[in-house]
Structure formats: structure tokens, C-alpha cells
Amino acid sequence: MFSFLDMINHYLGYVNLNVKLKNRIYTILGVFGVIYLLYVSVRWIQNGFALRGSLILLVAVILAYFSVMNIFYYFTEKQAPLDISPKIEKALGKTLGGADPTHEGMQQTREQRGNSLLNGANIPANGYFDSKKILPGKVAVSAEQSSNIAQLANQLQQMQLMTPNYGGLGSRELAQQLEKTKKPVYAIGLGVNIPYFELQQDGQQMIVYAGMNQAQKAPMGKITTVGLQPIEDVYDKVRLYLANVILVGGPYMEMGRNEPIEKQAPYTIRVQLAYEREHKSQQRQTDTTLMSHPNVPKTDPTHDAPTSRMKRYH
Template sequence: MINHYLGYVNLNVKLKNRIYTVLGVIGDIYLLYVSIRWIQNGYALRGSLILLVALILAYFTVMNVFYYFTEKKPPFDVSPKIEKVLGKTLGGTDPAAEAERKAAEQARGSNNLLNGANIPANGYFDSKKILPGKVAVDINQRTNIARLADQLQQMNLMAPDYGGLGARELGQQLKQHHKPIFAIGLGVNIPYFELQHDGNDLVVYAGINQAQKAPMGKITTVGLQPIDDVYDKVKLYLANVILVGGPFMELGRNEPIEKQAPYTIRVQLAYEREATEPETSHSTVSDPVGNLSTHTLHHAQPMAAPTSRMKRYH
């Protein structure tokens, strides 16, 4: 019942396990009391069996106290051996492999990070003409992003639960990959977003829907080039916007510890070259998303597409 009611409250993994440990201590004390009363009333065998169970549970309770309330390594910890034996005898899988599998499901699952195989909310763009963009965020825009994150969580469109991984699984992943693990995984799709011109600035607007959109940041870089260098050379469109950041786990001295990071956004931009006057002579032109290079411009032929392409968010 307690586990059921705690499900209504969004608690981090460590706090929830601390609550379970305290409840385990109370339950174990009760079992010890019951076993002693059985023995005092002449039921030695029955009382001894209950006492044996209480002592075994007391051992694991002490292990949990060390694990969740201190940074010390518990003495005589047999849990890794038990986990290994049960995995072999009951047909279990390797813990590290299972943790990796759950992480992969998390990336594909509840938070639905869109990748090249899916079509984002703004439609489909040719992956060869998509570049990552960097976004500058001021104080007001950061507040808008935090408000959007709260709305997504309240509407069950975002689950900051580490994909359901427990503390041990998180610890195994952190030891193996040496990278922080965010509660929302690789990111969460934002339901609505658009790009608006504000003078010479390109501002990202996003929200739960078009009616509740708000400014989330200003585009500063497209690919490797500052926005000022490409603003009048290409047309830019928002291909995708995701919410990233928030609480994350990193490896402490003996166990994973949770820290807080602000939510922010990452963007992908699709580009389309502005129309150019046909020429027949050799000239040097600037690639809006690459370096200066020499092109031979033929009559009525468009410029070649840039060779750089987006392989991942950065």
C-alpha cells in the first residue's frame, strides 16, 4: 500500500529507497518481537523459524542502511554473490547487459526522443540539409523553459524517472560509461515550436501548443558558422527542438548521487539557399555553412550543397 501511494509523488530514487529502508527496520523489529513472544509461550520451533527470518532480513536492512544513508562500504556484503548465483540458477541476465537494454528502451520509449527514423512535429527535412544550432538563453527565456518542463510533466508527456532504472543499475551504467545519466534520458519532444524573425535575430518559440508558445532562446550558430554570417545567404527552418537537461545522476564516492541542472533546448535547423543570379565565369564564393572555397558557376545551375551534415546533437 505504501509503495502504491508513493507512486503518486515524484520522488528521486535515493529518497524512495531510504523510505523503504526505514519501513524495513520497523517491520524487522516487529518480527523480532513476534518470534520472542512465540518462544516465551512455549512454541520454540515456530518462534525460532520466525527469528531466523528476522535475522536474515536484519542483515539486508543493515546493508541498505550503509548503502542509502552513508558513504561507507558495508562489511561482508554478499549481495553481488547472491545476484550472480540467482542470475545463473534462475536464468537471469547479466546486470550490466540488462542495464544497457533498459537504457536503450528509455531512449526509444517514454520520452520519445525523435531521431532520423521519426518525423518531428515540424515535418520531414532532408537529413543532408540539416545542421545543429546553438541557442543563447536569457533569464526570462530560461523561466519559460522551466515552465514548459513543468507543463510537460504535469500532462504526463515527460517522465523524469531515469527510465525506471534502480540505483544499482544506474551505478553500473555510470561505472561503465563514465557519463552523467539524465532523468529524462536523451531529451523530450516539444509539442509545438516555430522560428520567428526579430530584427536580425532568429528566436525560437515553443510551447504545449501554438496558443501557449513563448520565446525559448535565440539562435547564435548554425553548424560551425555564426548566424550573422549566414543570415542573408540561406533560408533557415526549425527541423526539430527537444528539451534537455534537468536532474541527473553522476557517480559519487560509493554510489550514484543526484544533482540538478537547468532545463534547456537543443535545435536542428534545415537550410535552403537563397536564389542567386546565373553566371558563367569563375568566382570565389563563401559557403554559408562551411569554409571559403572556389566554385565554377555554370549558367542556370545551383550551387552544390555543403558537405557537412548533422550526425547528432551537440
């Protein structure tokens, strides 16, 4: 019987099957193996070898339990009752030299922090800006700039500043998350902070430069919109600053027919821009000019000033 199961396992290795389908086949073969062990144990006990038959029976019962667990996992969507797999996993991790669960949890927390966006409690690399004056920006990326982003992603991974491991989630957890959210799950999560970035103006174009540091900066994209406004409409009316730049994209998981499948997407960047109204500095310059000419009536310079389109941002 065991030779037959080994032969089936051997020949299945030659066939390129879906992992879940192959596990279903193994589960069915395992059920036949358990039935055979039960038969052998009963025959041993009937022939007067109670001790040996009882040991085989005990092994058959244990294997039957795990076969039932596999049937729940691979053939149904229900949670198996009395599932002791997590306890066995922790016990084997300790006895076989695996990582301590507490240490694993701390490591996973560090990785998630490394792969997560900076929130309001943290200060990005470019300093702190008033959240009321920060707008999202859209970025257009050329082929050369896309290559620069991919190179930066490799550097971040080599320096262990980025861990594309889906937050340590296994296939089962990924499947549950995909079924719940109906959205792809990226290997780097919501994004990774870039160590250095700056904004440079080239005529009417605003170019995002980024890299591991200032010496290794490279162009990563061109700002096309700020909030809902095209960059051509606002670049000369407000001062723009890069509040944050994050790396997004890369490999991701989406739900296939039976299980999660991994697909590849290019890395790109997402930006947030802080703005300051340009007319404030213009007003100060006007006040200084008026004070230096005593013959000019001292009227309010802002009284007849046209309304700025950037008031919609306030």
C-alpha cells in the same frame, strides 16, 4: 531484546543520517536480533518445547538469510548469491494489488518513448528533412527566455507529456549506471520533444519560438551558431529551418560518496537546423532576367559566380 531494537530505531529517527549509513546500522542491529532468536530457539528446544523452538528457529533462519542479503548490498559491491528479492517483489506486487510486471513494462516503455529523442524512424513535429543537410545549433538563452522554458516544462509535465522519473530506475540501477558511464543521469533522459516550434528572423538574429501550440508560443532562445559557423556569417547565405527542438536539463543524479544524489539544473533547449543554399534561388532569378533581355549574351551565370562559404557544409 525487541524493546531495545525498537528503542534504537526510535532514537535514530531524531538523527539526520545518510540513508545508506542508516541502513547499515539497521543491518547490524538485525544481525544481533537474529543471534538472539537463534539463542531463544535453542533454549526452547533444550527445555523440551521442540515444536515452538523449531518455529522460532525457522523464523531466525529466514531473517538470517535477509540479513546476509543486506550485508552484501550495503557493505560490499558484490552481487549476493541466491538472491530471491526480485521474485518476492513480483509476488507481493500481484498479491497486494501492485501493478502487473507486464503492464509496468509497457508503461515504462511508453514513458521512455515520451522522454526520448526522435530518431531517424520518426518524423518530428516540423516535418522531415534530409539528414545530410541538418546541423546542430547553439542557443543563447536570456533570463526571460529561461523563465519561458521552465513554464513550458511545467506544462509538459502537467499534460503528462513529460515524466521526470529517471526512466523508472531505482537507486541501485542508477548507481550502477552512474558508475559505469561516469556521467550524470537526467530525470527526463536525453530530452523531450516540444509540441510546437518555429524560427523567426529579427534583423541578424534568429529567434526560436516554442510552446504547447502556436497560440501559446513564446521566445525560448537566440541561435548563435550553425554547425561551426556564427549565425552572422551564414544567415544571409542560406535559408535556415528548425528541424527539431527538444527540452533538456532539469533535475539529475550524480554519484556522491556512497550513493546517488540529486541536483537541480535549469531546463533549456537543444536545436537542430536544416539549411538550403540561398544561391540556388538567386541563380534561377538570374536565368529569368537574362532570358528577358535578348541583347545580353546567354552565358552561364554560374561560371563567374564566387564560391559560397556554405560549400563546406556539403
